[in-house]
Amino acid sequence: MERLVGVSLGVHMVEERRGSSTKVGMKLRWGVGLCWLPALLVVVPILMVLSRAFEPGGEAWAHVVESLLAGYVWQTGMLVGLVLGLALVLGVPTAWWMATCDFRGKWVLRWALVLPLAMPGYVAALAYADAVQGLVPVYVWVRQQFGVEAFLLAQQVARWSLAVVVMGATLYPYVYLTALASFSRQAAASLEAARMLGVGPWKIFWRVALPMSRPAVVAGSSLVVFETLNDYGVSHYFGISSLTVGVFRAWLSEGHLHVAIRLALLLLAFAMAGVLMERGQRGRRGFEGGSGEVFLTPRRVRGWRGMLVLLGCLVPVGLGFLVPGVRLGRWAWATLGEAFGWEASLRAAWHSFSLAGGGGVLIVLGALLVVAGRRLFGAPSLRWAQRVGLIGYALPSALVAVGVGAMVAMISKWPGMGWTALSASVLGLVFAYYTRFLAVGIQPVDAGFRRISGSLHEVSRTLGMGPWRTLWRVDLPLVWPSLLAGATLAFVDIFKELTLTLVLRPFDFETLATLIVRLTDESRIPEAAVPALILVILSLVGLIPLTHLSMDSGGRRQERL
Structure with missing residues (x-):
């Protein structure tokens, strides 16, 4: 009798372990799939273009x-x-x-x-x-x-x-x-x-x-x-x-x-x-210098x-900044008293700021999932997810615009989805930004995670914290400067983007980039200087990380030596 009770208890314990391992495996698969999702979204415009490439010309x-x-x-x-x-x-x-x-x-x-x-x-x-x-x-x-x-x-x-x-x-x-x-x-x-x-x-x-x-x-x-x-x-x-x-x-x-x-x-x-x-x-x-070598002085x-x-x-x-900057400043000063120029420019600046801010946040979140997933779950396939996410920057903007436009056109033909042809333009535009500039967010976020010792993550998991809680309590407080850098760079790239915005923007929706092109096409070049100058001034904010990078690479290392 005692042997039967022992056998039944053993079978029950084995079944419990199998059940718990099955649950852990399910959570792991769902976590890895969630981390793959931001990278797979980058491939959607390419698939849309390829799916229609063989239609009769x-x-x-x-x-x-x-x-x-x-x-x-x-x-x-x-x-x-x-x-x-x-x-x-x-x-x-x-x-x-x-x-x-x-x-x-x-x-x-x-x-x-x-x-x-x-x-x-x-x-x-x-x-x-x-x-x-x-x-x-x-x-x-x-x-x-x-x-x-x-x-x-x-x-x-x-x-x-x-x-x-x-x-x-x-x-x-x-x-x-x-x-x-x-x-x-x-x-x-x-x-x-x-x-x-x-x-x-x-x-x-x-x-x-x-x-x-x-x-x-x-x-x-x-x-x-x-x-x-x-x-x-x-x-x-x-x-x-x-x-x-x-x-x-x-x-x-x-x-x-x-x-x-x-x-x-x-x-x-x-x-x-x-x-x-x-x-x-x-x-x-x-070619890298060894750790004991003296670098170039x-x-x-x-x-x-x-x-x-x-x-x-x-x-x-x-050629690249002073001559254009002086000319824009002179034209903007000449049109300073014209209310139309400033009113239209400020409205377009708000549109640009909203799109760039929303797109920058979305890009950083996607980059965080792709990069952090490798540390959270340790799945080898997530290394490929990161590489897939980097493809977007090599894609021509015209191809992304055509792919997203074809996707919106296909969705609008579904039953009850005709409204998407007009109202989904902003969503399609943000999705195109995400596809094109996800790599801009992945690079600094990946650099931030590389600077964190893996032992911190292992200690957190040993103390019983789950992967997502470890990300929230341990990783994010350490990598937030890299997240901010990635968001800033993505913001500036979206802020200046013209090709995607010009194709996918909603009707009667102007950003600074599209307003500049429209005024230029209408031969109103002095008026175009006002939005152009606003765009350049706001874009200068994103150069702060690049300036520190160039100074660290070119000057501060030699000063320390």
């Missing part, structure tokens, strides 16, 4: 293939190549000078060289509008001397030159920041060895420093490529028929969504080619050499 697509497609592809490739070349010319030498030289005015340039990131290309293009008007006498002279063909060629060269200068001068900080961080971390022993072998300063730069920093330079260059592919405002303003402009033309002007989808897929092919080239060039290469540069270095660093700042 019709006469509209045949016309594009026959007459326009070659021009779209050629001009897109040419624009990317020229802008990337100028960004490298402006970004790499300035990073080298800031990392290796000590000259008067360097402390100002530490933060000034990142200011062009607060100046969107479509805003800077306004400031160079006078250049287009000022070239009219030159066009007339060329036509009189060389004929109509030379006149048309001169106009095209001038438009392309201004577009490349505007985009290169506002995007070079991506190359500058990554190159500066790499140059500042290089071990001094390699450069000293080159000097002892009689290699001059320029040969040291070309043969030693630049090859060692190639992974960082390529990473910054890939960001320039992505931003150039996403551009609509500058290309539209200067009359360049890029693929992004072709998407807008096919969808919004002609109403051919299937043509826009196929052009968006070509944009995706360009972006993926950039990613593969970046991976191929970088590979597994990386800037050498003192004075006299005419110091003046040349200072002027060389001021050129990109002047």
